[in-house]
Each structure stands twice: as structure tokens, then as C-alpha cells.
Amino acid sequence: MPYDIAIVGGGPAGLSAAVNARARNKSVLVVSNDYRESPLYRAKQVDNYLGMPGQSGAALLDAYYRHAEETGATFRGGRVLNIMALDGTCYLGIGSEMEEARAVILCTGVSQGKKFPGEAEFLGRGVSYCATCDGMLYRDRPVAVVGLAPDAPEEANFLQGLGCQVTYVSGKRPEALDPAIPWVRAGRLEITGEAAVTALRVNGEDIPADCVFLLRHAVPPTDLLPGLALEGGYVAVDREMKTNLPGVFAAGDCTGLPLQLSKAVGEGLIAGQRAAEYVDQLCDSEVINSITCEKGE
Known part of the structure; x- marks a missing residue:
């Protein structure tokens, strides 16, 4: 009911x-x-x-x-x-x-905050708001997690456990993040690609990613x-x-x-x-x- x-x-x-x-x-x-x-x-x-x-x-x-x-x-x-x-x-x-x-x-x-450049354009084509929903689609593939919510490290750890190749992006490295996951300090973010996402650009540097998980409150x-x-x-x-x-x-x-x-x-x-x-x-x-x-x- x-x-x-x-x-x-x-x-x-x-x-x-x-x-x-x-x-x-x-x-x-x-x-x-x-x-x-x-x-x-x-x-x-x-x-x-x-x-x-x-x-x-x-x-x-x-x-x-x-x-x-x-x-x-x-x-x-x-x-x-x-x-x-x-x-x-x-x-x-x-x-x-x-x-x-x-x-x-x-x-x-x-x-x-406003949407990141590329977020709206690539929604459903490599931009996701839910690791547990879409993580299985990216097993053995590079993904980026933009951690904007308290439970974001747990979701990044979940993706790592699935076999995704995770890079975590946030203002500072959270204590709960798996030590095996690379961390990048957040700055100017842009989601790039052609038909689908290919990278998360952080301060002009591209992080290869087939999916960018934006985990907000x-x-x-x-x-x-x-x-x-x-x-x-x-x-x-x-x-x-x-x-x-x-x-x-x-x-x-x-x-x-x-x-x-x-x-x-x-x-x-x-x-x-x-x-x-x-x-x-x-x-x-x-x-x-x-x-x-x-x-x-």
C-alpha cells in the first residue's frame, strides 16, 4: 500500500x-x-x-x-x-x-550551488546522481565521484568494491574514504565528452571517466x-x-x-x-x- x-x-x-x-x-x-x-x-x-x-x-x-x-x-x-x-x-x-x-x-x-558545466548536457550519458543505481554499468571502467554529501565516501567505496576504477574529488580527503581510492582536490569542475562523458576536468586537468557521480545532499x-x-x-x-x-x-x-x-x-x-x-x-x-x-x- x-x-x-x-x-x-x-x-x-x-x-x-x-x-x-x-x-x-x-x-x-x-x-x-x-x-x-x-x-x-x-x-x-x-x-x-x-x-x-x-x-x-x-x-x-x-x-x-x-x-x-x-x-x-x-x-x-x-x-x-x-x-x-x-x-x-x-x-x-x-x-x-x-x-x-x-x-x-x-x-x-x-x-x-549551480550545475557544473556539462552536467545537464550529459545527464543519462555519463552523469549520475546515484552510485547504487548505476554503479554496475561501469564495472572495470574509470569513474569520478564528486563528493558533496556526507555519505559520498561510502558510495565511492561501494563503487570501488564493484570493481570500478574510482577517483574521488572533494575539498579535502574524507577519513571514511578507502585508502586505495585516489583523491583529487576539487577546484573548477567541468564534465567533458562527445556522445557521452569521457572526463572530469578539474582546474584544467582531465581525469578520465566514463561516468561522473555527482553526490549532493x-x-x-x-x-x-x-x-x-x-x-x-x-x-x-x-x-x-x-x-x-x-x-x-x-x-x-x-x-x-x-x-x-x-x-x-x-x-x-x-x-x-x-x-x-x-x-x-x-x-x-x-x-x-x-x-x-x-x-x-
């Missing part, structure tokens, strides 16, 4: 949405990285949250997470790589696996859902946190300024409530259609 609501992102907006959807007895899946990796978690003091000045970001996020967990929301670690909506069901690709939900709430925060919303409308670079929503796609809602920093905790929590509340209402309407419609079909028979 699909979940009623899947929430992409486990920050304040996502956790607020989870609490409010669970309050309406909806099954909820929250997919995110470890919430302790959030910049908010490292804030020593938050003074602009109403009625709770002086709290640390860690204390607030710990409390948010416990609250959502105690309501019965299901949590799953990982990155959502793509979402496809079809006939009232949203299919979420998480690594090499799939989850289903009737509605989705995007709480992805703001995307950090999260995939930007527009890459998750082609056709998602933007406004000023942020996900466009109405006052009910609805996007232009049926069954898809958004909340928090990904919907635009101000990038503030209070806004994220409030929008998460609205998105959770409205997504729950959408699921109820969807279920009512399915019941009516079922009755109509039975009468027709």
Missing part, C-alpha cells in the same frame, strides 16, 4: 508537515538526510522564534524530530532522485528503490519533477502551498524568502493540512468511481 503522504526533506518545514498530516491520521513517510547535518543544527542561538528565544538550533531540531517521531511518522534516510506522478500516485525513486504515496510535499530547502526540486513551476528561482506555490502539479505541495526555504524558521514551520503546517485534504478528496473520488463501476456491471 502506498503512503498517504511522502515528505521530501526532514528540516523544520518537513517535520511540521509530518506532525500536521499525522494529526489528520494520514500515513506519512519522511525521506531525508540526517537532520543533524542541517545548518540550523549548528546554530548556537536562535532568538527570533516566537516565545522561545535563546534556544540552540540543535535543541530545536531535536525537539522537532522527537515530536514527529512520536506522532508515528515513518523516517527513511536517503536522497530522493526523481518523482513521477501517475494516476493519483506519486512514485519516488530513492537510490535504487521505489516508494509510493498519494501526495508529496517538497521541503528540500534551497539548492546549494539533495536533488533540486526541478530535477526531481520536470514541469514544476518556479518563481524567482524558487518553487511557485499558492497560499495553500500547492504547486502547479496535482498532488504536489511545497513548504519552507524552497518556496522563497524569507529563509526563516517561523516561515518554514508555518508553511509546513499548511502543506501538511492541505495534503491531507487532497488525499481525502482522492479517496472519496475513488470510492465514488468504484460504486459507479459496480452499478455499471
Whole structure:
């Protein structure tokens, strides 16, 4: 059975949405990285949250997470790589696996950084966002891993274990990286090739690679859902946190300024409530259609 609501992102907006959807007895899946990796978690003091000045970001996020967990929301670690909506069901690709939900709430925060030169052009032709999904295709072949997420060293080690010839590129060599994997300090990056990727260019030097694995914290919303409308670079929503796609809602920093905790929590509340209402309407419609079909028979 699909979940009623899947929430992409486990920050304040996502956790607020989870609490409010669970309050309406909806099954909820929250997919995110470890919430302790959030910049908010490292804030020593938050003074602009109403009625709770002086709290640390860690204390607030710990409390948010416990609250959502105690309501019965299901949590799953990982990155959502793509979402496809079809006939009232949203299919979420998480690594090499799939989850289903009737509605989705995007709480992805703001995307950090622009695409690298060549990234969009070679997507699916030697650019990948998932080592476990595509690693087997490049066994015994040279690949480059651009480590932009905390779990990137583990995925690079996984590729090495498959037999890929891995080169790891990042700001500094991570401790968790297999010592047998060559490391190159990141600089100006460009993905090059002709019909498919042939190299990752780092500061003008080419690293031969048949695939470049770009392992970020999260995939930007527009890459998750082609056709998602933007406004000023942020996900466009109405006052009910609805996007232009049926069954898809958004909340928090990904919907635009101000990038503030209070806004994220409030929008998460609205998105959770409205997504729950959408699921109820969807279920009512399915019941009516079922009755109509039975009468027709």
C-alpha cells in the first residue's frame, strides 16, 4: 500500500508537515538526510522564534524530530532522485528503490550551488546522481565521484568494491574514504565528452571517466519533477502551498524568502493540512468511481 503522504526533506518545514498530516491520521513517510547535518543544527542561538528565544538550533531540531517521531511518522534516510506522478500516485525513486504515496510535499530547502558545466548536457550519458543505481554499468571502467554529501565516501567505496576504477574529488580527503581510492582536490569542475562523458576536468586537468557521480545532499526540486513551476528561482506555490502539479505541495526555504524558521514551520503546517485534504478528496473520488463501476456491471 502506498503512503498517504511522502515528505521530501526532514528540516523544520518537513517535520511540521509530518506532525500536521499525522494529526489528520494520514500515513506519512519522511525521506531525508540526517537532520543533524542541517545548518540550523549548528546554530548556537536562535532568538527570533516566537516565545522561545535563546534556544540552540540543535535543541530545536531535536525537539522537532522527537515530536514527529512520536506522532508515528515513518523516517527513511536517503536522497530522493526523481518523482513521477501517475494516476493519483506519486512514485519516488530513492537510490535504487521505489516508494509510493498519494501526495508529496517538497521541503528540500534551497539548492546549494549551480550545475557544473556539462552536467545537464550529459545527464543519462555519463552523469549520475546515484552510485547504487548505476554503479554496475561501469564495472572495470574509470569513474569520478564528486563528493558533496556526507555519505559520498561510502558510495565511492561501494563503487570501488564493484570493481570500478574510482577517483574521488572533494575539498579535502574524507577519513571514511578507502585508502586505495585516489583523491583529487576539487577546484573548477567541468564534465567533458562527445556522445557521452569521457572526463572530469578539474582546474584544467582531465581525469578520465566514463561516468561522473555527482553526490549532493539533495536533488533540486526541478530535477526531481520536470514541469514544476518556479518563481524567482524558487518553487511557485499558492497560499495553500500547492504547486502547479496535482498532488504536489511545497513548504519552507524552497518556496522563497524569507529563509526563516517561523516561515518554514508555518508553511509546513499548511502543506501538511492541505495534503491531507487532497488525499481525502482522492479517496472519496475513488470510492465514488468504484460504486459507479459496480452499478455499471
